[in-house]
Amino acid sequence: MHTERLSVNKAADLTRASELLSSGELVAVPTETVYGLAADATNVDAVKKIFKAKNRPADHPLITHISGPEMIEQWATNVPDWVSSLCDEFWPGPLTLIMEKQAWVSDVITGGNSTIGLRMPNQPALLNILDQRKLAIAAPSANPYQRLSPTTAEQVIAGLDGKIAAVLDGGPCAVGTESTILSVVGGQAKLLRAGSITVSQLQPYVPVSIDVPIQHQEAVSGNKDIHYRPGTPVYLKSIAELLRTDWNDTRIGLISCSAEAASTQTEFTRHIGDDSHNYRHRLYATLFELDQLGLDAIWVERVPDAEEWTDVRDRLQKAAN
Numbered sequence: 001m002h003t004e005r006l007s008v009n010k011a012a013d014l015t016r017a018s019e020l021l022s023s024g025e026l027v028a029v030p031t032e033t034v035y036g037l038a039a040d041a042t043n044v045d046a047v048k049k050i051f052k053a054k055n056r057p058a059d060h061p062l063i064t065h066i067s068g069p070e071m072i073e074q075w076a077t078n079v080p081d082w083v084s085s086l087c088d089e090f091w092p093g094p095l096t097l098i099m100e101k102q103a104w105v106s107d108v109i110t111g112g113n114s115t116i117g118l119r120m121p122n123q124p125a126l127l128n129i130l131d132q133r134k135l136a137i138a139a140p141s142a143n144p145y146q147r148l149s150p151t152t153a154e155q156v157i158a159g160l161d162g163k164i165a166a167v168l169d170g171g172p173c174a175v176g177t178e179s180t181i182l183s184v185v186g187g188q189a190k191l192l193r194a195g196s197i198t199v200s201q202l203q204p205y206v207p208v209s210i211d212v213p214i215q216h217q218e219a220v221s222g223n224k225d226i227h228y229r230p231g232t233p234v235y236l237k238s239i240a241e242l243l244r245t246d247w248n249d250t251r252i253g254l255i256s257c258s259a260e261a262a263s264t265q266t267e268f269t270r271h272i273g274d275d276s277h278n279y280r281h282r283l284y285a286t287l288f289e290l291d292q293l294g295l296d297a298i299w300v301e302r303v304p305d306a307e308e309w310t311d312v313r314d315r316l317q318k319a320a321n
C-alpha cells in the first residue's frame with residue numbers, strides 16, 4: 001500500500017484525510033499528545049485494521065476520540081455527574097476517561113471490556129475533521145506494538161509506511177507523552193496511566209479520592225513492563241554515575257536534564273533541560289533520534305522526583321526495563 005503524505009496546512013489534504021477515514025481507511029493523525037492511528041470508530045472492519053497494522057493484541061482496548069463532551073452519551077452510560085466538571089476543565093486536552101460503554105459499542109474497540117475510553121483531543125485540525133464529519137475515531141498511538149509512540153509524522157512513517165492509507169502531518173506534538181487515563185466507572189476514580197495532567201490537578205474536580213494503584217490488572221498496554229521501548233537498550237543513571245564515566249571513545253547516547261550533566265558533552269549527548277514541559281515535549285523524538293544512530297546504549301539521566309515528572313518517570317522506567 002502507498003502511504004499518502006498529507007498536511008494540516010492544506011485544505012484539500014484535510015478533506016482527503018476525512019474522506020479516507022469515512023471510507024474505512026487508516027490515517028495517522030496528529031493529536032496534542034502523540035500521533036494516533038485513526039479509524040472510524042463506528043466501522044468495525046476499519047477498527048480491526050488498526051490491530052493488524054500495529055500488530056496489537058486484540059485484547060488491548062483503543063481510545064475513542066470525540067469532538068466534545070456532548071458526544072459522551074452516545075458512547076458511554078452511567079456517567080457520574082461530576083464528569084462534566086472534568087470535561088469543562090480539561091477538554092479538549094490530554095485526559096482520557098474510562099466509562100461504562102453503551103451496549104451497541106463493539107467489543108473490538110473495547111478489547112472485550114465493558115468499558116470505553118473517551119477523549120477530546122486538543123488539536124484544531126483534528127477537531128475540525130471530527131466536528132465536520134460528525135466522526136468519532138478509535139486511535140491508539142501510531143507505532144508498531146511495543147515501540148515508541150511517535151511525536152512527529154516522520155516517526156510514524158518510520159514505523160508504519162506501507163501499512164496505512166495516509167499520515168496527516170501536523171508538526172511535532174505539543175505535549176509529547178500519552179494522555180492521563182482516569183477510570184470513573186461506578187463513580188469511583190482510579191488513575192490507570194499517568195500523563196501530563198497530574199492527580200493533584202484532577203482531584204479538585206472529583207468528589208471521591210482518586211485511587212493511584214501501583215499495579216493494576218486493567219488491560220492498559222501502557223501498564224505492561226515492556227512498552228515505549230526503542231531498539232537500543234536504555235539505562236537510567238544518576239548524575240554521579242554520569243560524572244564519573246569516561247566518555248572518550250564510547251558509543252553511548254545520553255539524554256540529560258541537569259545543568260551539571262551538560263559538562264558530559266559528546267556528539268551523542270542531548271541535553272533537554274529540567275523544564276518538565278519542554279522535556280516531555282522532546283523526550284520521544286530524542287529517544288527516536290538516538291535510536292537511529294546504532295549506538296551501544298542510551299543512558300538517560302534520572303529526572304526529578306516532583307509530581308509534574310510522574311508520567312516522564314513512568315515512561316523512562318518502562319523504556320529502561
Ligand code: TXA
Binds near residue numbers: 192220
Ligand atoms: O494520548 C493518548 O492517549 C494517545 C493519543 C493518540 O490519543 N493514545 C494512546 O493510545 O496512547 P494507546 O492505545 O497507545 O494507549 C491507550 C491506552 C491503552 O493502554 C489501553 O489499554 C487503554 O488506553 N484503554 C483504552 N480503553 C480502555 C478501557 N476501556 N479500559 C482500560 N484501559 C483502556
Ligand code: MG
Binds near residue numbers: 140141149
Ligand atoms: Mg500506545
